[in-house]
Amino acid sequence: REQGLPPGPPTLPLLGNLHVFPQTKAYIKFTEWVRPYGDIYSLKIGSGTAVVISSSKRAKECFEQNGATTSDRPSLHVVEIVYKGLEMPLARYGPHWRNMRRAAHDLLNKEACLSHLPIQHAEASQLMYDLLQDPQNLYGHIRRYSASVTLSVVFGIHCPTYDNPTMVEFFECQRKWENILGPGGHPPVDVFPFLKYIPERWAAWKGLCREVRSRQRKYYFSLLRNCHERIKSDKRNNSFMEYLLENQKKYDFDEESCCYFGLSMMEGGADTTAMFLQFFVLCMLANPDVKKKAQQEIDKVIGQNRSPELEDLNDLPYVRAIINEVHRYRPGAPTSIPHAALADTMVGGYLIPKGSIIFMNLWGIGRDAELFEDPERFWPDRFMQSEYGTKHGADTTGCRETPFSFGGGRRICPGLNLANNSVAINVMNILWAFNIELPKDPRTGLPIPLDEDDTTDGILLTPKPFTCEITPRSAGKADIIKLQFDAARPVFDRFEQAR
């Protein structure tokens, strides 16, 4: 370990810390290492350096105050093969990323998101209806909701069912790509570049990369063709992609970059919101007292005769506390998407050398025992006691209103307004409308506990499919759900139905 670097575990010659670098669920080890090495430490990966940031104060210093030099992404060989620099979340810092960011801002800023609300409300009414009709498939209904909102807003296409071919192909492409990116999906070509030159017959990952690239292109170019056809036949439905195709010059885009911009929005937005809502349900199942308290609050403010509106959230402090606590307790990307240093940068008195990978350890930031009482416990009340959920007398200089689970600095999630609206509408709806209970053993009638930690491994923390017992809280509420789904049809009619 070179002089001036943050401290870290002892290294071996040539390997550095490769032998101890966690292969799975890295956020757990990254958080354990905070105790011996502090809120900024370094890991040597061969001759390269990775730095892990694990407190809000240090994150502010690193990603906001030093954002000019900490907003790159690491150069990853497989990403280069599959995306050639055109996909936003993994793109290197530079002019094309900046253009994508401008387009994302125009699509997703707070005001633009007001115009997406009718879609979110209509899709949320379908989610309620689906949960009423087919409660066993909660997991899939939530995923459909989240992907269909993004698909409608970006490409003007509504997906009515989870097993629709458009939805199935999207999730299949995602799954294959995440398998390549995830632990063991490809050899460490970025640490040992000679591995890139191994012929394909001994390197299956090369074929997989080609397959993913070609499937994704086929998929997204066909969505783009739909938008072109609507424009040509004057049947626009105001999707962002129609606007983008007609204003390519404004963002210095061509057809190819429009296509990958749409892909970026789907990759960033489709599964992340779903994961949040699935974790929310899991947290309610594991904490019935919290659920009860939230339902009491909702019943008092909203009553029985209407379903919640977005503005109701202002009058529901405990529901807001639950949302903040889910963000803290289950950040969707527990080590965020890794950043990289564009230049030598000083943080906390240590050197982060140019080219280092920088992990924003969101899991660890939410578990900072200096800030949070009993951080391993799901306890929304902490956010009722103080603005940031911190304990009395804690140093909150690094805390902020936007949950850390959206990352930070210049790469902070551009979809957070859309996500916040989806989260608020659906969390309130589910609590208002449904009893959510653990599934019961048909033989004994006893509840079967769910394993909250049963998640997939990769950049995203996704709960594995689960079921629960979900029933309407009253016949009146079931009627309101049906009426609202009927009333939403004109919104769906505006959009092309996925084929």
Ligand code: HEM
């Ligand atoms: C609860 C839901 C969501 C969570 C927890 C989440 C979380 C994140 C995180 C942690 C990052 C990385 C930030 C960083 O590098 O510091 C990110 C980036 C990104 N997110 Fe989200 N996200 C959510 C929803 C969305 C939605 C709805 C969209 C779009 C429709 C979206 C689009 C993106 C994009 C395009 C990036 C890449 C930004 C860049 O590299 O400049 N996300 N998100």
